[in-house]
Amino acid sequence: MKFERYGLGIAKGLSVTIRHLLRRPVTTQYPEQRLNPSRRTRGNELIWDKDKCTGCGTCAKACHIGAIHISTSTDLVNNKYEVKSYEVDTGYCIFCGLCVEACPFEALFMSYDYERAQYRRGDLVQGKEEMKETPERKVSGYFYPGRAAKLPKQSLLVDNDRGKR
Amino acid sequence: MTLALSGKDIAKQIEKKFPGGVVESAAESLLVEAESLLEIAAYLKNTPGLDFDYLTAVSGVDYLDCFEVVYQLTSLEHNHSLVLKTRCYQRDNPTLPSVVGLWRAADFQEREICDLFGISFTGHPNLKRIFLWEGFEGHPLRKDFL
């Protein structure tokens, strides 16, 4: 290597790294500090609104992997479809959000929460009861901006926000 | 703006040079006989007015009654492009002449078509399976594969 510039390039590079000693590191200590995900985040779960759902099955058709299994039965009392079983296999689901967009009755949402890992593969299949919207299982504002207002503001690295302790 | 040359007026030029070479020329593509593919391709590449020196893409399609290989050609100087097609009708051991001699870009793409469609290209330097392993029998992208 020609040292024509007598190591100036190397010196400049060294000056950049030494300057980083004075800057705050960028890492967030995950379990203690948490970053707020985006208000439209597609968390790893689906939330299903039982009363709005009419059992039309558009979401099952929209899913290109067939992760949604829905079976309806005829409810003779007030003469409309009644959803007998509604299961989403989050093991197959890739959280692309096509089903949420396809649902004509605003009954299906992505969840805002991303810590739904399970120990057994069987627990990944979400049954009817575990899909209701509860205070701790919030709905994400994906495709429905109206619901995004209640969620906390996203913490952006551009604003040097490294999450609260 | 890349000017997509229409198959018709190119066909007229080619008809004079290689009688019977052009099978059918639609508005945006030019279907040629498999046998005369190499001469036409060489003609397209070397004539000063056309200068198709850049083979953008080679794609294979299985139309059940025939295999079709589509060459998207572009000329960097004149900034115009052409779609050249050939067909081969036998299904058990389809073969087509390889254009690797003219454009080296076709090397991996022809190996891919041979791997996924089973069309063997004569004159290709090392025609081996590119994605699937040697022992795999059958060609997945054929419509009758499953």
Added chain:
Amino acid sequence: MAMTWLPPDWPGNFWAHWAIFAVIILVFVLLMVLMFIWFERRALAIMQARLGPNRAGPFGLFQPAADALKIMLKEDIVPAKGDKLVHWLAPVVAFVPVLLIFAVVPFRGGAILADLNIGILYILAISSVTTVGIFMAGWGSNNKYSTLGAMRQVASVVSYEMPVVLSVVGVILLAGSLSMQQIVAAQDIPFILLQPLGFLLFFIGALAEINRTPFDLTEADSELVAGFNIEYSGMKFGLLFLAEYGEALAISAIVTTLFLGGWRGPILPDWLWFLVKVGLVFFVIVWIRTTIPRVRIDQLMALAWKFLFPLALLNLLITAAEILVWPAVSLWVFVPVNIAIAIVLIVLWSKFFKLGWGKVEV
């Protein structure tokens, strides 16, 4: 400045003295090496805008200890067709010389295990035994990458031994003796000022010998995956890892003793001066490791033979000439002269010298 509160041969009998102080130095060196591993990982991390280990203990201080414990519990795989004996012996041959070097390093006023009068010669001799160990590691693992790595290590050490030894001779000329104590005693002016070119050559040569960036071709992780220590796991890998950091510590200690005036310093107690200077030199090594890309093997060799070696000879010539015309007034007059000579030589040499057969145009 003898050790005041302990007579030199304290327990009377020589062997007892030797045994006690050998254990003390051994423990001290291993602790320093663990500290250095932690120091490098933290300094590297902060310079890369991240935190570095901070989970095991306060500020991650127990991280090296945790690593050492983990490595001891790991299974010790020996490659099937590898040369079993050579594979087993290699870490020992690589690690022991590193410990031997510390017998001669003056930690404090009188605190030196063996005050050999050929101190620096002993260090240069011992430090090249590690290369044999590393080559045995590369050869014994019957793995293509490790053989390549070992070959590279031998090539780089052979070609960098010359500039290192010649620059040390420059220091010896000035100090007048080979013993480390005398070298430190002779340094009223730190030799880095008197021998700037010598310091530069020694530092670059030493970096190549302990294969640290920019010369870490032996275990270049982007090319040879991990060079000679691919097939090592468990305690053997631990030994090789300790050998590498032990060598870095040894080189920092030698550079402090030869060029930065060892433990001599104005206010602070002398052992603290030694630690500060060693830490400083090690920080520069880590700093270089963060920023500078790796050199290719032929550039490494060409740099040694075409750039460092001639400059080392010239440096020796100039130092010898200065010794002859020893100034009456004081050595300080040499400092600007030597620095000017160093700069002129580097500029001149880099003008005519084209690495990469002249193809490389910058």
Added chain:
Amino acid sequence: MATTAKTKEIVVNTEPFVVNFGPLHPSTHGVFRMKITLDGEVIVDMEPVFGYLHRGIEKLGEERTYTQVIPLTDRLDYLASMSNNLAYCLAVEKLAGIAVPERAEYLRVIMAELQRIASHLIAVGSFLTDCGAFLTPVVYMIRERERILDLFDMVCGQRLTYNYMRVGGVSQDIPQEFMPALAKFLREMPGWIDEYERLLKENEILLARSKGVGILPRDLAIDIAASGPVLRGSGVKWDIRKADPYSIYDRFEFDIPTGTAGDCYDRYRVRVEEMRQSLRILRQAIKDLPRGEVRSEVPHLIRPPAGEAYGHIEAPKGDLGFYLVSDGSIAPYRFHVRAPTLINLTALADMIRGWKIADTIIIFGSIDICMGEVDR
């Protein structure tokens, strides 16, 4: 035992040393294998082996409706899925003749250019780390990429597989806090790029390692139909955004950086300059972003008329094209992807021959491939 044979000519036959830069190697950017025959350190011959990440995306595409194929295109070049979505949607719109509203066009350009910067950051970062600087460049550049991923997360909810663009526009409009965050990013980014330049641009060791190494001559680059920074590094001024402007790229003025010698250093320089040009485009796109609809009226199950179409865009890694054949049903009859990285690798054997092992990693790194797109 004196050797009686007078001039017994000693034949030293050294057979070449075949090394596998195997699927599992720290610097093969994914599962790519090179069977390299070595003579000492010098490369004699190299044979690439593909297929370790072949998921048959083109076969999967044939069983899905036109909208369901979009999540598949995310997984082609997983470092630039916005550009994959854009290329696919353009091809379908060309096939079905669908018009895209103004605001959606501007949003698409903004997302594509942000994705170009993010992809180049990874490419340049890993190239410099392959040169040996211990992870520092790639850690700095990933920190900048993090800012872009935050913006994408804000818009479409995911950080890698966006599934943001739809046939006929984009799936959702941007939230209010997107614009201020993007403006802040555009103000800071040139400063960060200058810092990378100061870090390694004139570093003597990097120059010695990458200047004049792995030269791809101009006519060989055209012959193997290389595209993107690899082609422009060899001095060919060919960029689809200028040569065949798709969507609204003809409204922005930016220039195309090209190298001269076609070596690794030029390709690295072209990528860094392209990042600056993308910032220029983004500034213009922000200035005149119109209001209005983001998606034209397109049925969820589109049935384009029977026929074929080839749409291609300037993706970060090269000329990414989609060849779609439709038979009038809701699923594409044939869905072929023109992978720029697979074609850029055609000349890898010629570029590597004669150089040393350390150079193969640099040359391979400067081509910047992504195995998701190579193996499909």
